[in-house]
Amino acid sequence: MMKNTPKRLTLIVLLASLLLVASPAASDDYEPHSAGHPLRIAAYVLHPVGMALDYLIFRPAHWIGSQGPLKKIFGHEDETPRISEPRRLSNPRNPDGSRETNLTP
Numbered sequence: 001m002m003k004n005t006p007k008r009l010t011l012i013v014l015l016a017s018l019l020l021v022a023s024p025a026a027s028d029d030y031e032p033h034s035a036g037h038p039l040r041i042a043a044y045v046l047h048p049v050g051m052a053l054d055y056l057i058f059r060p061a062h063w064i065g066s067q068g069p070l071k072k073i074f075g076h077e078d079e080t081p082r083i084s085e086p087r088r089l090s091n092p093r094n095p096d097g098s099r100e101t102n103l104t105p
Contacts, residue, residue: 066078
């Protein structure tokens, strides 16, 4: 037990200094006018339902559709396109997706 004393002391000092340096959390002021809006009240009820549907149905369905041969059937792509690299659409005359157009039949 004596061997861990400097490590424990260092850890205690570090945690105490973090508690002293941390600033209190701030929140927005409560606005009864906007909080009582009928759509906000509906959102209070529907948001947990949507989250439950997401985690219980949609995410497992996406995982199943991204496995093995089902990937091809549902058109799942492993790599998501980046905004800086636009997805090239294939041209009927150029199935490789090149931008060159062949105007001769």
